[in-house]
Amino acid sequence: MSSSSPTGLLRALLAFLVLWLGVVAAPARAQSWTATPRDAVVLRERPPAVPEGWERVSATYLEVYGEPDTMPVLLELSRHGSKSLPILAQKLGVAIGGTIHVVVAPTQKQFFALQPGRAPEWADGTAYPALGQIFLRRPAIRGPQRPLTNVLDHELVHILLGRAFAPQVPPRWLQEGFAQVFSGEYGPDTTREIARGAAGGGLFSLEALTSGFPDDPHRAQLAYAESADFVSWLEQQYGPEALRTVVARTRQGEDVHAALYDATGLFLDDLDKAWSTRLARGNSSFWMAAFTDGSVFWMLAAIFAAVGLVLARRRSRRRFEELKEAERRRDALMRALWRGDGPVG
Numbered sequence: 001m002s003s004s005s006p007t008g009l010l011r012a013l014l015a016f017l018v019l020w021l022g023v024v025a026a027p028a029r030a031q032s033w034t035a036t037p038r039d040a041v042v043l044r045e046r047p048p049a050v051p052e053g054w055e056r057v058s059a060t061y062l063e064v065y066g067e068p069d070t071m072p073v074l075l076e077l078s079r080h081g082s083k084s085l086p087i088l089a090q091k092l093g094v095a096i097g098g099t100i101h102v103v104v105a106p107t108q109k110q111f112f113a114l115q116p117g118r119a120p121e122w123a124d125g126t127a128y129p130a131l132g133q134i135f136l137r138r139p140a141i142r143g144p145q146r147p148l149t150n151v152l153d154h155e156l157v158h159i160l161l162g163r164a165f166a167p168q169v170p171p172r173w174l175q176e177g178f179a180q181v182f183s184g185e186y187g188p189d190t191t192r193e194i195a196r197g198a199a200g201g202g203l204f205s206l207e208a209l210t211s212g213f214p215d216d217p218h219r220a221q222l223a224y225a226e227s228a229d230f231v232s233w234l235e236q237q238y239g240p241e242a243l244r245t246v247v248a249r250t251r252q253g254e255d256v257h258a259a260l261y262d263a264t265g266l267f268l269d270d271l272d273k274a275w276s277t278r279l280a281r282g283n284s285s286f287w288m289a290a291f292t293d294g295s296v297f298w299m300l301a302a303i304f305a306a307v308g309l310v311l312a313r314r315r316s317r318r319r320f321e322e323l324k325e326a327e328r329r330r331d332a333l334m335r336a337l338w339r340g341d342g343p344v345g
Contacts, residue, residue, distance in 0.1 A: 111137050
C-alpha cells in the first residue's frame with residue numbers, strides 16, 4: 001500500500017511520534033554519576049578542600065559544606081542524610097562506614113572545580129566512595145528538577161555500595177538500579193522511558209545490562225530506567241531480603257548469575273523472561289504509560305486531529321466525485337432518451 005493511503009499516513013505519523021518521544025519528550029534531567037576509583041585499594045575518607053569562609057554543618061554520619069547563604073539547605077541536607085543513611089544501609093545490608101562529606105556548590109563552575117576528579121557536564125550530583133565525598137549543586141542553579149534530598153539519597157547509595165564493594169566496583173545495573181529505587185526516583189517517568197526505548201530501538205536483556213551500559217546517551221538512559229525497573233520488580237516479587245542477598249553475594253565475589261539464583265531460585269534467562277513479560281508489546285497498561293504526561297497527550301491529540309481532518313477531506317472529495325459521476329450518468333441517460341436509444345421499459 002502506498003504511503004498516500006490512510007494506513008500509510010497513520011504509519012508515517014506513528015513513526016514520527018516514536019521519534020519525537022525519544023528525542024523531544026525524553027526527561028531533561030540527567031542521571032547522577034558515580035566516580036568510583038577503580039584502583040582504590042583502601043578507603044581514603046577525608047574532608048573536601050572547600051573555600052575559606054564556607055559553613056560546615058556537622059550531623060550524625062555526615063558533614064555538609066556550603067556558602068553562608070545556603071545554611072537552610074545545609075541544615076535540611078544534614079537532617080535528611082542523618083535519618084536516611086541508616087535506612088539505606090539496612091536496605092542494602094551494608095555498613096555505613098566513616099563520615100560522609102557533602103559539598104553544596106553555589107555555581108556550576110565551582111561544582112566542577114571543587115571535585116577531586118572530572119565529572120561529566122550533565123552530572124546532577126557526584127559521589128566518590130573511596131574518599132567519602134559527595135558533590136551537589138545548590139537549588140538556585142539546578143532548575144525545576146527532582147528535590148535535592150532525592151539526589152543526596154541517590155549519591156549516598158553510591159557511597160554505601162562503593163565502600164561495601166571496595167576495592168571492586170559494583171555492577172553498573174546494581175548500583176544505578178538500587179540508587180534510583182531507594183532514592184524515590186523510580187516512577188512513571190521510568191516506565192515512559194522504557195516504553196519509548198521499546199518503541200524506538202528495543203529493550204536490553206538482563207545479560208546485556210550485566211555486561212555494562214552503552215556509550216550512546218539515549219540508550220544509556222534506557223539502561224538506567226531498565227535497571228531501576230528490574231530492581232523494583234525484584235523487590236516486589238521476592239522481597240527486600242532478595243536485594244540484600246544479591247548485594248551480599250556479589251560483594252563476596254560471586255558471579256551476578258549465581259547471586260541472582262541464590263536470591264530468586266531462577267537462572268538469569270528465566271528471571272529475564274519473568275521480568276520482561278510485563279514489558280511485552282501486548283501489555284496495554286505498560287504501553288499506555290508512555291502516553292500519560294501532558295505533552296504527549298497534546299501531541300497525540302494534534303496527530304489524531306490531523307488524521308481526522310485528512311480523512312474527512314478525503315471522504316468529502318470522494319463523495320463529491322461520486323455526485324459528479326451520478327450527474328454525468330443522469331445527463332447521458334437523458335440525452336439517450338431524447339435520441340430514442342435509451343433503455344426500454
